[in-house]
Amino acid sequence: MVESFSGKLSLRAWMVVPETQKLMKVLLEDGGDARFVGGCVRDTLANRKELDIDIATTLIPQQVIERLKHHKIPFSTIGLKHGTIKAIVDGKPFEITTLRLDVLTFGRHADVKFTDDWKTDASRRDFTINAIFATLDGNLYDPFGGVEDLRLGRVRFVGDPEKRINEDILRILRFFRFYAHFGRGLPDDAALRACSAAAGQIPKLSAERICHEIMKLLESDRCAEVWRIMLRSGIVEHFMPEATNVETLENLVRLESSYDGDAYALRRFAALIDATPKGMKNISQALRLSKNQASQLNKMVNPEVSVSMDIGEGGVRKLVYHYGNDMARSLLLLAAARSGDEERLSPLYQTATSFRATRFPLLGDDVLAIGYESGSEVGRVLDAIESWWIAEDFKPRRTECLKKLKTDFKPKANK
Numbered sequence: 001m002v003e004s005f006s007g008k009l010s011l012r013a014w015m016v017v018p019e020t021q022k023l024m025k026v027l028l029e030d031g032g033d034a035r036f037v038g039g040c041v042r043d044t045l046a047n048r049k050e051l052d053i054d055i056a057t058t059l060i061p062q063q064v065i066e067r068l069k070h071h072k073i074p075f076s077t078i079g080l081k082h083g084t085i086k087a088i089v090d091g092k093p094f095e096i097t098t099l100r101l102d103v104l105t106f107g108r109h110a111d112v113k114f115t116d117d118w119k120t121d122a123s124r125r126d127f128t129i130n131a132i133f134a135t136l137d138g139n140l141y142d143p144f145g146g147v148e149d150l151r152l153g154r155v156r157f158v159g160d161p162e163k164r165i166n167e168d169i170l171r172i173l174r175f176f177r178f179y180a181h182f183g184r185g186l187p188d189d190a191a192l193r194a195c196s197a198a199a200g201q202i203p204k205l206s207a208e209r210i211c212h213e214i215m216k217l218l219e220s221d222r223c224a225e226v227w228r229i230m231l232r233s234g235i236v237e238h239f240m241p242e243a244t245n246v247e248t249l250e251n252l253v254r255l256e257s258s259y260d261g262d263a264y265a266l267r268r269f270a271a272l273i274d275a276t277p278k279g280m281k282n283i284s285q286a287l288r289l290s291k292n293q294a295s296q297l298n299k300m301v302n303p304e305v306s307v308s309m310d311i312g313e314g315g316v317r318k319l320v321y322h323y324g325n326d327m328a329r330s331l332l333l334l335a336a337a338r339s340g341d342e343e344r345l346s347p348l349y350q351t352a353t354s355f356r357a358t359r360f361p362l363l364g365d366d367v368l369a370i371g372y373e374s375g376s377e378v379g380r381v382l383d384a385i386e387s388w389w390i391a392e393d394f395k396p397r398r399t400e401c402l403k404k405l406k407t408d409f410k411p412k413a414n415k
Contacts, residue, residue, distance in 0.1 A: 020089075023073070035135050035141065042146070045132070059098060060098055075087045101115050176226055180222045196233040207288040227246050242273050252333060266296055270300035280301055317357070364378050370410065
């Protein structure tokens, strides 16, 4: 079959580095055919940083394995059932997948049939912008107009949106994620209607897959705009009904660009949520958050101390002492975003950035040295003096703390 190529991809570093060149030449030798596909092509066209390099090939998996063995390239066959082999070339990972037709789909799994037809393989992909192939020298094969869609900011399903979504319900969330990162203007009407119609099936997805898509979406600075569309379309209510504070999220994104510069997805998620500590526990369990993620999220939604623009610089120093600089900055950004009181944020934020909390000068041995026996009383005394030290804005040094200990906390037997 004679194919028509549709443009040229400017060569980027990831295409010409020795690892990529070595692997592609292995796959192309003796009449083999291999092309880059998916995110690496899409992101290069959109002038974004490329993360993962996926390669599609006409070689069947056994042929790929034989070539990798012959050239002593390490590989993993964990995705072999679906025609995917992970090769590691001098420490750099690549995913190599044989062109295929999904005969029967069920979620992220499918019964597949291998093919050597590039358009057939492209037909089973989710969006046109993810169905663009590029040869080693940069020639583009774009059977469904993904290059033009990317240029115009359109996110469209390949073929019929309802069919694509029924193959994998996760594509609902992926549509909004890609629309947030690559879309402009109004979303594709056919795609939006199909997503809305099938939204009731989202709870069938695994928590990990839902969480992954949410966090990826929230990395986009258009996340508030897109989340608002998801709310209007009845999407959010099916997987996270507590996440409705879009105005707070909008304010936070704007403040981040002024103060922080980093798109911290978990903090943006916290901006959306209004829930009690018990509710936060349920949310963390529902999304299968790690212990650390759950702890961070709960602190940002329900901090143990009240955080507002009235906190003062001394209050900020206490925040830093208890939570660290990063969390203190997040709490201040969220407080300003929730209240809309942004004018007083700047000096507080600067304090949260510059203040370095000193270590509490006393230890348990200091309490034991004045006559206390080991036990809970030691901790109670240390906590009391630490509270006094914090109230004094961390100024008393060790000598003053020891004096406070000996004067105000003598063991009863010695008084």
